[in-house]
Amino acid sequence: MISQALIADQLPEIRSWYEHLHAHPEFSFQEKETASYVFARLQEMGLQVHQIPQNAVMGFLSVPNAKSTIGLRAELDALPLHEQTGVKYASKNAGAMHACGHDLHMACALGAAKLLAAHTSDLKHNILVVFQHAEEKIPGGAKDVIASDFFKEHKPDVMLAMHSFPDLKAGEAGFRSGPYMASGDEIDVHIKGPGGHAAMPHKTVDTVLTAGQVLVALQQIQSRFIPTEIPSVLTFGNICAESVMNIIPREVLLEGTFRTMDESWRKKALKNIKKIVENTATAAGADAETVVRPGYPAIKNNEAVTPKLQDIAINLLGNRKVHSLPLRMTTDDFGYYAQLIPSAYFRLGVADSNGRSPGLHTPEFLPNATALETGVKLLVQIIQEY
Missing domain, CATH: 3.30.70.360 (Alpha-Beta Plaits)
Incomplete structure (x- = not known):
């Protein structure tokens, strides 16, 4: 199993990826530089990498003797906001900002991919990491990914998505089985x-x-x-x-x-x-x-998959730091995956130790620094143990 110490050793590099992605946001259907950056990182890790014309990048990690595949979705696109966080790695693209945590999701997915690619002997499943374009803008990018030959060839048996959540503190996570988000x-x-x-x-x-x-x-x-x-x-x-x-x-x-x-x-x-x-x-x-x-479409979390992920999170973070989520009327095109594949969309806390955080889609939004480590640990643990 990949140790917590090994994850800690990789954090400076993962943090550098996060800061680069945060500083260079791009709008939906325009994520060319972001896609190129992610493509290069996945190639360095030795994954089989493919990019579709609409910008989405997919990396496939083949595991010896694996008979199934776990998919993980992260998002490439940013929002039309003028950042007001004041951090040194703030957006360099005027009027564009990663105000929904997509930079954090990408960095966590890249970090997990690198660690898992170096320790395939610990894995039971192949891994397909999807860095999807245009989550923020209808018609969304999920349908383009699903229609691609690369996705069809490596179609996951289970699909996962982790998303930032200001209502929970960094170091915490949230899950809900069954209906979760609206159309x-x-x-x-x-x-x-x-x-x-x-x-x-x-x-x-x-x-x-x-x-x-x-x-x-x-x-x-x-x-x-x-x-x-x-x-x-x-x-x-x-x-x-x-x-x-x-x-x-x-x-x-x-x-x-x-x-x-x-x-x-x-x-x-x-x-x-x-x-x-x-x-x-x-x-x-x-x-x-x-x-x-x-x-x-609405997101319905698979009622067989989700409780297993929640149990893994409890073992990693502790019972008090894993929460049951209420219904939300927000939307995400992850619903297209959930219609097709047994799926789970879960939440990563990003608020400070007092539970304070600007909301998603605001110019002040910035995940707490410790959320990055928790996100990587959680993804690695889930993919190893599922």
Whole structure:
């Protein structure tokens, strides 16, 4: 077994990888330099390495006599934020930042790959490490990876993903069997009319008022249509009329998101949303168009795989540092892997010893320094013992 002392010896190099990746973030579908950096590190370790045109990089470690494969997914892409952490290795790419921990995930996956590649005699399974592009932007990169010949050739029997979690302290981890994260579809509602003078609404159609009626009517999706046992959220975060106080605009745009834990209900809900929009607009004399951009599927953690990983984490970290996670309405395109392969998506604590941490997707987000070591240890232990 790979010792904790050996992992500690490798940490300075792993830390240097993390700082480089943090300092050079790239947006979804633009991760060319990040992919090249990861590709080079995997080659140095002796893995069979492949890159697909969309930027994802995969490394395959063949283990003598292994009859199965464990897959591990990390993400390449960053977010459009101006970093405000003040660290010496802060982003060198203005307006881009690793504010979701993807740099940490990559460094942990690279560190685990290097340690495991040097100790294949301790392994029972082959390993496929996937550094996936475009997790942050619909349609996501997971489907490109899954469709690639390299992934099909080395298709894992189990797929894993570890993700930063500011709600837990560094040195802690979290797991949940069964449904864990929601699907996430983007919805644009266009309310249209002839437009006109605000002082004469009787001569036109009030698209702003109609948009308000549509918003209120759509809350029936949650209060009346969704089975009470299925968590769901319908939220509109933007209303755009592009008008002034004395003009009724010809069009009002509503932008929102629908999220749920149930794939069959998801399809029904989207049909109901379109129906409510059309009927409400028609009643007001307006026209309406609903555009749905399909997002990621819900993540259901395999109920045979996940408890085994949790037990391994407890043995490594201690019972008090391994937590059961609540449901989350956030999304991740790891759901595509989970639909195809028995999978587990688990959490790595990144807060300080007092439990303080800026949230994910904020310009101040920075994992606690000790989270890197815990992440590498956890991945190595899980892959060795599973």
